[in-house]
Amino acid sequence: MKITNIKPYAVWVGDRNQLIVKVDTDEGLYGWGESGLSSRELAVSGAISHYANFLIGRDPMQIGALWQEMYRSQYFEGGRVLTSAMAAIDIALHDIKGKALGVPIYQLLGGKQRETVPTFGCVRADDPEQLMAYARDAVNAGWDCLRLGWKNDAASPYEPRKHIATVAEWMIKAREALGSAVMLGVDYHHRLTVPEAASFCQRMPRGTLDFLEEPIRDESPESYSALRKLIDIPFAIGEEFSSKWQYLPYIERELTQFARIDICNIGGFTEAMKVAGWCEAHYIDVMPHNPLGPVCTAATVHFSVAIPNLSYVECWETPNEDMARQESSLFSKRAQLVGSSYQLPEGPGLGVDIDEHALAECEPFRFYEMPHLKRNDGSHTNW
Structure with a gap:
């Protein structure tokens, strides 16, 4: 062939x-x-x-x-x-x-280690009461792990100090509303500095959050080492890492507790499996990044079926957060979510098929940008 x-x-x-x-x-x-x-x-x-x-x-x-x-x-x-x-x-x-x-692909990776793939539900709102309501809807639909956040993430100017005060209050209310059994996290999308991230965490009672995702940029492992000395919340890091070598200091120095491996960034199954095995040796759970389309989701599910050290896969199909895109009409087969878990893929290969004629007739590429944020003083800051 x-x-x-x-x-x-x-x-x-x-x-x-x-x-x-x-x-x-x-x-x-x-x-x-x-x-x-x-x-x-x-x-x-x-x-x-x-x-x-x-x-x-x-x-x-x-x-x-x-x-x-x-x-x-x-x-x-x-x-x-x-x-x-x-x-x-x-x-x-x-x-x-x-x-x-x-x-199925998971058989090429060593076979299945589980029968279903658990997910954490993404829940967002710009009003705290609405956020609590959406979170309860997700829990009632079967999710026992949620990542809470804000819907409008393009607002500029953006002032981190003001924002961390608001979000800390929201997380405290969420823990009170949902109880201790639900695992809670928040993604700060590397918007903060070390002192800002420390201040955010110190504003909440211990036990409020179960994981903090990407609080600061990843270029400096030393900065994460400094932040680890200031707070004790587990880190979820690595969705932007592009190789095993980029993961190296975060695994070997145990700077992350949840590895946010993105199979569509890191080099596919070949590299993702190596990083997952390395994480296993350090008792680091894998929490795959899954923000894209059905091909990414299917690949992530196969990967997650085959590794022993899975925690939860990112999922955008909670009751109030289903990201229905034009892409839905392109796929004749895709990974199936039942409750809060993806089901074991069936059939050979990825288990996804696409109407190529419909794909060719889709609206073509558009230039678009992720939000470009500025602070009140006019300086650029992270999105």
Whole structure:
């Protein structure tokens, strides 16, 4: 079997672009993948074209060797643009291999370790009473782990000190309203500095939060070491990491307790499985990042089925947060959520299929940006 074509589709799906990749073979088998680098899809599409130039004509079954060739056969190795391109191709190659062997992808990864995949529910609102109501709806629908947040995350100017005071009050109310049995977290999307993150946590009684996601930027592990000395809430870090090497200090120094592996950013199944095994050696649970479309979700579910150290997978299908996009009409098969858990994928490969004619007729790529935030003094700050 030989690869005959690798085609990226960058299409607008209602509120953002989605970059889906199809890999074809000379035996009629094909695979689907997805890139995770949102808002920079054209850069990733360009990288995919570079890889396709030498991958066409190659054996799609040799996934590990092709991954190494993509990573190592260039002077400027790695980086999020390249590894998210590699991820989409790697996922598609696993889809092909599963179909060729007649097994779901998780069987290629060592087989199943669980019968269903638990999720944490994403719940957002800009009013505290509405947030509490939405959180109760999610708990009543079966979720025992929630990540709470705010709906309007593009408001600018943005002042972190003012915001942490408000959000701390919301989290205290949420814990009081939902009781001690529900696991609660918040994602600060690396908006804070070390002292701001410490101040936020110190405003809440101990036991309010079970995890704090991405409180500060990740470029400096030393900064996370400093923050760890100031607070005792478990960290959920790593959705933006693009390799095992970027994870290295956070695992070896045990700076994270929940590894937010994004299979569509880190290089697909090939790299994600290595990071998960490394985490297992340090008793770090994996909490996969899953913010994209059905291809990402299906790949994340297969990955989660096959690893022993899973906590929860990110899920945007809570009662008041279902992210219904134009993409829903494209997929004839996709991962199924029952209650708060994804079901074991059935059938060979990824278990996802796409109407390629409908995909080709989708609204084309649009230039759009993640929010560009400024502080009151006019300086730029993190989104």
